[in-house]
Amino acid sequence: MAPNNWQDSARGEAGYAWLSMHGWHGWFGRLLLTLFVLALGIGVFLWYSRTSNDISPDSIAGYAYAVIGTLFAVMAGIAYGRRRRATKKRAIGQLNASLQWHMCLAVLALVFLCLHSFGNFNPRSGTYALYGMIALAISGFIGRFLDRLMPRLIAGEVSKALTAQGDDRIESISQRLQAIVVHNTAELRGFDSSNTPSSNKSLVPVKSGAALPFADAGQSLQTPWDLAYISLEATPQELSRDGVQYRFVPDKKSELARPGALMPGAQEHISELQEVQQAMQREHFYRYVIRYWRRFHVLLALTTLGLTIWHLVYAAQLLIPVFLHK
Amino acid sequence: MGSRNAVLLHKTGPQVADEIRACIGCNECLLACPALSEPITIDVLNRETLAGPISAPVARYARACFQCGACVAPCPVGLHRDAMMMWLKVRLLRSGMEE
Numbered sequence: 001m002a003p004n005n006w007q008d009s010a011r012g013e014a015g016y017a018w019l020s021m022h023g024w025h026g027w028f029g030r031l032l033l034t035l036f037v038l039a040l041g042i043g044v045f046l047w048y049s050r051t052s053n054d055i056s057p058d059s060i061a062g063y064a065y066a067v068i069g070t071l072f073a074v075m076a077g078i079a080y081g082r083r084r085r086a087t088k089k090r091a092i093g094q095l096n097a098s099l100q101w102h103m104c105l106a107v108l109a110l111v112f113l114c115l116h117s118f119g120n121f122n123p124r125s126g127t128y129a130l131y132g133m134i135a136l137a138i139s140g141f142i143g144r145f146l147d148r149l150m151p152r153l154i155a156g157e158v159s160k161a162l163t164a165q166g167d168d169r170i171e172s173i174s175q176r177l178q179a180i181v182v183h184n185t186a187e188l189r190g191f192d193s194s195n196t197p198s199s200n201k202s203l204v205p206v207k208s209g210a211a212l213p214f215a216d217a218g219q220s221l222q223t224p225w226d227l228a229y230i231s232l233e234a235t236p237q238e239l240s241r242d243g244v245q246y247r248f249v250p251d252k253k254s255e256l257a258r259p260g261a262l263m264p265g266a267q268e269h270i271s272e273l274q275e276v277q278q279a280m281q282r283e284h285f286y287r288y289v290i291r292y293w294r295r296f297h298v299l300l301a302l303t304t305l306g307l308t309i310w311h312l313v314y315a316a317q318l319l320i321p322v323f324l325h326k
Numbered sequence: 327m328g329s330r331n332a333v334l335l336h337k338t339g340p341q342v343a344d345e346i347r348a349c350i351g352c353n354e355c356l357l358a359c360p361a362l363s364e365p366i367t368i369d370v371l372n373r374e375t376l377a378g379p380i381s382a383p384v385a386r387y388a389r390a391c392f393q394c395g396a397c398v399a400p401c402p403v404g405l406h407r408d409a410m411m412m413w414l415k416v417r418l419l420r421s422g423m424e425e
Contacts, residue, residue, distance in 0.1 A: 012379025015422025016389060016415060084360070084396070092356050095396075096363040147392035154393060155415040158336040162416065166339015280335060287333040290393060 018152055027100055034104040038111055041065070045115045055118050057126065058318070062116055066315075069112030070308070073133070076105035077301060103140065110137045125311040132304030139297045146293050150286045157286070160279040173273045180266050336416075337409040345405045346372045355397035355407040361390040375414045380421075388414040 048061045056062055080102035083095055110133050121127045163169050337345070351368045366383055374384045388411055397407035 012374075013382050013385030014380075014418065014424075016419040017422075084358075090357045092353070092359075092365050093363050095358065095360040099360045147394075151391060151393045151412075151415060152419075154336075155412065155419045158412055159416045159419055161336065162338060164420075166342070166413065166416075168338045283335055284333060287335070287393065291333060294394070 016152060016155060018149070030097075030100050030104050034108060037108055041068075041108075041112055041115060049118075057117055057120050057123075058315075059118070062118055065112050065116035069109050069116055072105045072109035072112060073308075076102050076109055077305075079105070103144070106137055106140060110134065123311070123314060125307065125314040129304065129307040129311040132300065132307045136297070136300045136304050139293075139300050143293050143297050146289060150290050154283050154286045157279040157283040161276050161283070169276050170273060173269050173276065177266060177269045177273075180269070334406065334409070336412050337406065339413065342410050342413040343376060345410060346376050348403055349405060350403055352402060354400040354402065355405075358396045358400045359391075359407075360394065360396060361392055362387055363390065372410075375410050380414070380418065384414070385418060387411075388418055391415070 045061070045065070049055050052059070052061070054060075057066070080098045083098040113130060113133055117126065117130060121130075161169055163172050349368070349372055351372075353368050356362055356366065356368060356371070364383055364386070366387055370381070371384055371387070374380050380388070391408070391411040393408050393412065395408050397411075398405075401407065
């Protein structure tokens with residue numbers, strides 16, 4: 001049994017807006033907390049910049065921002081990944097909350113690491129790590145935008161590929177095409193010469209109203225060969241060159257010369273079929289966009305991790321001798 | 327590219343109906359879903375996916391679903407919840423067009 005069609009949903013929720021903002025329950029609290037921590041970090045940064053002479057990445061405040069920013073970045077990366085793989089203590093909606101925290105913590109990490117630089121972008125390793133972090137955050141936001149846009153586009157294409165009852169439209173069109181072929185084949189067989197001797201049907205239509213003197217009770221008899229000598233009317237055997245029935249072989253005047261005349265209705269169905277196939281190709285493409293953008297984001301995360309480790313090694317090379325000589 | 331990595335296209339209405347009938351209601355798909363933000367029971371989701379009016383929480387969930395496929399792997403009976411959600415999206419889309 002196929003499910004009832006979509007029309008019976010009219011009494012419930014309807015419509016699917018572009019970039020729907022639904023599914024953001026609990027977002028408000030997390031956003032407020034994120035803004036509070038951001039404001040706190042920026043406030044401390046401004047206060048420290050005005051009161052201290054040592055405003056560099058390797059100052060106390062610089063280290064503090066580096067450590068806090070790195071912690072936020074690690075939490076953003078690990079917490080969501082661990083929640084996704086968790087097999088115990090799971091509840092509906094927890095993964096969505098983790099995803100929202102993932103985004104909040106990533107933004108916090110980016111801002112705190114920017115503050116850590118204190119505008120000093122001389123070390124290449126740190127600058128590249130920061131660029132990586134910025135690219136990662138931007139790719140995440142684009143990914144969330146694509147997560148809203150692509151499924152809506154896919155739904156539009158799927159709607160084109162399914163009938164109102166939800167059946168496969170390609171199959172439906174193919175069946176109709178098959179019916180046309182069968183119908184036309186049957187029509188063509190009507191002209192088969194092997195069928196005509198046993199059939200009462202003549203290729204030359206005989207007008208029912210114009211009864212021939214030798215026609216009796218609707219049954220036409222073979223016309224005698226000398227009929228032309230006793231009547232000036234055209235004999236049934238005479239075929240008009242302009243008559244439709246004369247044009248068995250298509251020429252320029254023939255109706256059969258029109259495109260698609262040999263298979264009436266087929267061209268429309270073939271166009272419809274191509275339209276559905278294009279819709280399915282677009283669906284395929286949108287699904288690949290969703291999949292590969294996610295992989296691109298993970299790749300960027302790994303690249304940023306590598307750049308950050310490079311920067312940490314660079315910082316350790318500077319710091320360890322200082323601590324050893326103290 | 328192997329079949330494991332191939333992107334699966336949509337399923338037809340009858341196929342979705344078959345999958346819903348095969349669902350054992352274990353909730354694994356909903357637990358694995360990163361788009362679901364409010365409690366929804368699997369039987370309500372199944373019922374409203376198949377036919378009838380769509381309630382507000384289910385409609386919100388359908389619109390929020392981003393077809394990541396995270397629900398497919400945990401299903402113990404190998405069903406495609408993402409295809410069912412797509413059918414729900416199409417129903418919402420078509421009902422909106424009608425209005």
